[in-house]
Amino acid sequence: MPELPEVEYTARQLRASIAGATIQYAQVFWEQTVSHPDYHDFLAQVVNRRVEGIRRRGKYLLVNLSGDLLLTIHRRMSGNFLLLSPGWQLDTTRRENDPVAWKIKGPEFSHPDYMAPSGPASHRNLQYCRVSFVFADGRCLLYTDPRKFGRIELWPMVCEPEALHGLGPEPLADEFSVQILADALAVRKRGIKQTLLDQGVVAGIGNIYADEALFYAGIHPRRQANTLTSHEVRALHKGIVSTLTLGIEHGGTSFNDYSDLWGAAGENYNHVSVYQREGQPCVRCGTTIERMVIVQRSSHYCPACQKLTVE
């Protein structure tokens, strides 16, 4: 579920909270979540490491650990982080009818930043802890993931993890120019929607922000990527940068699962123009927003603002 803005927002929150903290130990409750190395090795290697820094690349969260280790995290559809105040702990008793759900036990929320898990999703998320990191100061970082798609890996810093190798430019960095985007689109015959979802073209765009960026630029999701005019490419570039930037400023987009480190929902769902707004009026012209399926994914667009035919 998290796209670039959600991952970036999490990275900023983690930087402000756990940078410099030492991992006392970790627990793994769903083995497949830790895909490299073997989770036994993972648990052994992570002990007593200090969190040296936190970065983001595309939708990957990158955590530098002391001893030249790199933790890479991809949350896929429903992965989330929650930071528990000291005093909280995992109750690892298996629940009767659900062998993979885990409960959290502890005192009432007392941390000033942690008054209540305010997002509607946070209570639910607490039950699906797959990995936990317990810090020396007693705090506990939970990786929760109802759908179990997310992956956490540990690599020696010297070799860049393969997963990061094929990623395209960072859309919010200087390297992402109009020309870079134009060059990438010029050689792709696929639809523009699929092309934007391709992490090798631009890193970090997912279904929400692809739809939003296309609406911003007035481009139909089925337009062939290499037929965009230079004017349209310029508009799309601006659309990508501004919708992602806005997403970060609003703390990400929450529809179901996503919440921030303290369990609060991201504000950006109040600011989307087309995503999941099928049947509602276009914010620009009032025409009814439509939905179509493209490569097994929903696409939301305004049929009046985003015409398929080239003028």
Place this chain on the structure above:
DNA sequence: ATTTAGACCTGTCAGC
């Protein structure tokens, strides 16, 4: 060479 189902997973919601 691309496109596209299917897999991986669990939960929710609408409709019968």
Place this chain on the structure above:
DNA sequence: TGCTGACAGGTCTAAA
């Protein structure tokens, strides 16, 4: 109330 199918912020693989 209970069942069924569609759908959900992603990405990889194999078959068409």
